[in-house]
Amino acid sequence: MRDFDLLHPLVRASLEHSVVAYEVMACDPDLADTAAFVEAYGIPLDRSANTILVASKGADPTYVACVLLATTSLDVNTVVRREMGVRKASFARAEPTRELTHMEIGGVTPFGLPADLPILVDARVMEPDWIILGGGNRSSKLRIGPDALRAIPSLRVVHGLATQRGGAA
Numbered sequence: 001m002r003d004f005d006l007l008h009p010l011v012r013a014s015l016e017h018s019v020v021a022y023e024v025m026a027c028d029p030d031l032a033d034t035a036a037f038v039e040a041y042g043i044p045l046d047r048s049a050n051t052i053l054v055a056s057k058g059a060d061p062t063y064v065a066c067v068l069l070a071t072t073s074l075d076v077n078t079v080v081r082r083e084m085g086v087r088k089a090s091f092a093r094a095e096p097t098r099e100l101t102h103m104e105i106g107g108v109t110p111f112g113l114p115a116d117l118p119i120l121v122d123a124r125v126m127e128p129d130w131i132i133l134g135g136g137n138r139s140s141k142l143r144i145g146p147d148a149l150r151a152i153p154s155l156r157v158v159h160g161l162a163t164q165r166g167g168a169a
Helices: 009-016 034-041 076-084 094-101 146-151
Strands: 022-026 049-056 063-069 072-074 089-091 119-122 131-134 140-144 155-158 162-164
Touching: 049 076, 049 094, 049 131, 063 072, 063 076, 063 094, 063 162, 076 089, 140 146
Parallel strands: 063 119, 119 155
Antiparallel strands: 022 140, 049 063, 049 089, 072 162, 131 140
């Protein structure tokens, strides 16, 4: 099996005709969660980026996907909520995340998401020369230059979307 075949089919389809350079990494599904992955594979924590779905609160929720470095925390109650234009927002539950993205928890990535789903990326994600993202499943990861994210039409870079863990800015 080629490494490309390890990716979730939606992610594969998104990248298949792209001119974006990337590397597919095989991942033990039991080690897909960020802390376990970086420790097992020797990836610096500040190069690991997570894609998290956020939902507005209310009877008919709206969603946004947020991409942030593992060294930061998503500012859901202020910045994400403001960017969504809603009064209240919270992390989406696992089942709606699976239903909307068709991806596995621990492997959600901005590539292959529905075209109408807004994607917000914390500006810090764009700083390193490469980052690690999920492959749409728990058995693969993508090593990619963050500028490749700009190829996604529904993506917007937002300063302050996440805050540095430990209180530093």
